[in-house]
Amino acid sequence: MTDTPGWASPGSAPSSEGREPGASGPTEPADRPGETEPAPQPGTGPQGPGAKWSKEQPPPGQWSAPTGASGPHQAPPPSPGWGGQQPGAPGPGGYGAGYGRPGGYGAWGGGWGGPPSAAKPGVIPLRPLGVGEILDGAVSTMRAYWRTVLGISLIVALIMNVSMVLIQGFVLNDVVVQNTLSDPNATPAEALHALRDTMIGAGVVSVIRTIAIIVATALLTPVTSRAVLGRTVTARENWREARPQIPKLFGLLILLGLIFAGVMLAGALPGLLVLVAGGDNAGSALLSLGVLAASIVTVWLWIRFYLAAPALMLERQGIVKSLKRSAKLVRGSWWRIFGIMLLTLLITGIVSAIITIPFTAIGAAVSGDSMDNLLGTSGGHVGWAALIISGIGALIGTTLTLPISAGVTVLLYIDQRIRREALDLELARAAGVQDYGTGAPGPVRGS
Template identity: 55%
Template sequence: MNDTPGWASPGSAPSDGQQPGTSGAQSPEQPSDQGSARQPQPPTTWSKEQPPPGQWTAPLPQDPRQAPPPPPPPPGPGWGGGRPPAGPGGYGGRGWGGPGQGFGGSSGWGGWGPPPAAKPGVIPLRPLGVGEILDGAVSTMRAHWRTVLGISLVVAVFTEISAILLQGFALDDSASTQTLNDPSASAREVGRALGDVTLSTGAISLVVLLGTIVVTGLLTTVTSRAVLGRPVSAAEAWRDARPQMAKLFALTFLLVLMGAAIVVGGTLPGILIAVAGSPGAGAPLAVLGGLGGVVVALWLLVRFSLASPALMLEKQGIGASMRRSAKLVRGSWWRVFGIRALAQVIAVIIGWIIVIPFAVLAGAFSDGGLGSLVNGTGSPGWTFLIVSGIGSVIARMLTFPVTAGVTVLLYIDQRIRREALDLDLARAAGVPGHGSDGHGTVPGS
């Protein structure tokens, strides 16, 4: 062990009158009656300022009639005395606090770190972890359940009613399904059936997308207020989101069309080669081009994934919000992708848990039973559409807040990490010590 004053440990300090640098055990060659004064003393590097002898000896049982011994004098400035210096933030003072106080004794880490982050709302005002972002989305739904679930329920009901009406009156997929299951169908019939199924799927997806845009715009406002700990009604959320709603529709459709165009552009060369008479070379090229297009489209969509909260909260235009998202995501693409993918996986699992039992129940009460729907020999009737639609409404009511809330909180987290938005949020929330009476505004929100 290094015996310099700064590295000596408390257990190695001399006690009971021993001199530093000597050992308590006598050497066999040294007689016991020889005094230490006649022996040459080796040089010592201990600190000259040492505690009095016996300071580190174990306390002996004390007679209750005797007065307690006086406290030992304070240690010297070095650590060689066996005890670190006392004082706020040090190991000798508040550095080792009581239970529940951490290393600081009162708060923080021994006075070294910052105090705990303020939490006026559903998240602490500091950079967030993945679990905190997911918990913030769920906490928003739990704290403001009337507004959140009310908005989600209304939008989900309108979305599902529109989809049921389309499937029941305008989009009859029974003939297309039978054609696709018929091995003797011609190529033209299969192509026409595929076109009908694609049109039906696209129409329903468009209806769901419109509902998703509306609920995203409204829940963005609700989540931003929940971060500040302020309640908001559905009417207030609509009043705040309505001026930006048209831009949000345009932004969402632009991103969808951009991704579709990139994927189609990647597969188009292979398709043209296959149509020209070289299917052996065109098919692999189309597959590779499609995969490349999917990768590029995914990269761009994640890059612009924070554009919708930037548009709604910062009241910017479409192009400015896309540039804002690109700036916030730069250097954090994988993190943003991972968190959003995790939120989507959770939403899909929740949706399946709710939708599958309703679908099985609907199939059991439909014409021909569940087996006819699985084999493609039957057609879904109104009973199937209505019962399965109820399950879809419940699933969307619970999953809309999760996906929308994660997107907004991820946007706020990126701004906290890059722009210290937590200070502005604390001032806007009226947190003591941030120079605000609670009526300030947050830039960009």
């Protein structure tokens, strides 16, 4: 997979680098009436200007094919699709819709029957994907290659959850901090100290979780790319493909961490300076506003660089080029990718909660701690037995949900390249699909 922009499919933002020479794209029929030659006028005809038309002509607009006529000149019946347009004909539903090829996706023929089938050598059809197809492709990849996928996910989840249990036990399990935050009579200095400790712990947890998602996405990218082509891959083959990019992956993680930390520091710095100068109320308000603004900028940057890991792994790009590549692919689709990411987080969060809550209840029963302590809604101390048992449930939930998050990210990357760069043609050739491109579909409704 190269960094060639190619042509952009209708209905999506074109590549910022423009059309390259020789790139395919929508073509207009050469025999449109009124474009290649003027309509015949009375006194002229197909034999030339010397031929005379008959003086008796039917009224305008009442031409019709003879009843029972047959042959190549018989007018076809109107299509039941959108606007009655014939597939392959100029206008809506013909060449102007879909990929600019006859019989494209613009005219669905069946009206409400949905898009025609596309080549599907692997877990997704080779065309722009809808949200449901992206989620289904991620789940199908996990089911088809469960040994490789769950093995990688288990290793990443184990490191992540062990780190989070240790942080929760040593940092976030401070009774003094929890009581201070819940005490309405605490002084501003005490509240600020407790808030600082809580933000540090929560920030470390968020960083660990983000690193785990990016690493899992990068390591599972070769698996998903093979699954799109319908090819098998073992854990050893996957590691052989991913290993050369591992140093660059950690460089990407460090650079992203520095970017996000710099944004948060820039947002919080004015409030911190005011607090140090002695303005408690003004400093606290300015700190809150700064952190809020920095969080918004961080989310915007996170989506902008959301596809950097797949670009790094599949295109063998450098660190900075991967970030630029992601920004280019996301441009014009920020809200769509943001919405799909939120939906994925919601689904994986629900699945993880369903698995984790029973273990949390068991941990509370074994250790004697209340559910309020385990859920962090009270100021009580949580024992190690409860943390370990609930951590086991979190490990299982993370192992099952990390592949879904990673698969969605990789398929979003592939989908954006299909929409902008006609990557489906290259994927079809790599999968050995015969005669692909003569009737390839265009954008999908509901995507």
